[in-house]
Amino acid sequence: MTFVSTCDLLDRFKDDARVVLPGLRDFGAVTRFSGPVVTVKCFEDNSRVKELLATPGEGRVLVVDGGGSLRCALMGDMIAGSAVRNGWAGVVIWGCVRDVAELATLPLGIRAAAATPRPSVRRDQGLTGLSIALPGAAVEPGDVLFADEDGIVLLTGEQAAGLK
Numbered sequence: 001m002t003f004v005s006t007c008d009l010l011d012r013f014k015d016d017a018r019v020v021l022p023g024l025r026d027f028g029a030v031t032r033f034s035g036p037v038v039t040v041k042c043f044e045d046n047s048r049v050k051e052l053l054a055t056p057g058e059g060r061v062l063v064v065d066g067g068g069s070l071r072c073a074l075m076g077d078m079i080a081g082s083a084v085r086n087g088w089a090g091v092v093i094w095g096c097v098r099d100v101a102e103l104a105t106l107p108l109g110i111r112a113a114a115a116t117p118r119p120s121v122r123r124d125q126g127l128t129g130l131s132i133a134l135p136g137a138a139v140e141p142g143d144v145l146f147a148d149e150d151g152i153v154l155l156t157g158e159q160a161a162g163l164k
């Protein structure tokens with residue numbers, strides 16, 4: 001997908017573009033990324049994140065509503081490496097990551113609230129394909145997410161299809 005800067009998107013779509021509140025940090029080696037959204041909602045359990053990132057990403061972005069938990073990490077270098085091998089454009093997590101030094105070397109867009117060394121416990125819980133939320137912005141499966149140095153913006157698939 002053609003990359004358009006988040007500032008240009010706001011100039012064009014104004015209040016019709018959804019902007020995630022500032023605060024998610026950049027952990028990957030790719031700072032600018034975009035793609036259609038796949039959603040996960042989970043809490044301190046990264047079963048769905050691991051599963052989905054092991055399937056073909058086809059340039060999509062996995063958006064994880066982890067409830068903002070700072071108690072454990074929903075992705076580390078093994079799962080992020082699987083995302084790279086499977087062609088995901090990025091992973092945006094309202095929650096934590098770990099293995100920060102390794103994540104910084106991976107050709108993947110990665111945004112998360114913070115880092116913590118504690119892994120999550122996989123109990124096979126969490127749902128995919130739901131309407132979820134990042135701070136300040138609702139996120140629907142099939143939205144298109146754009147991330148760059150200025151922030152994270154969401155458009156509907158229809159709005160994004162009109163960008164050329």
Ligand SMILES: O=C([O-])CC(=O)C(=O)O
Pocket residue numbers: 046073074075076077078079080098099119120
């Ligand atoms: O396995 C996990 O839960 C997270 C992790 O450390 C990795 O992806 O390397």
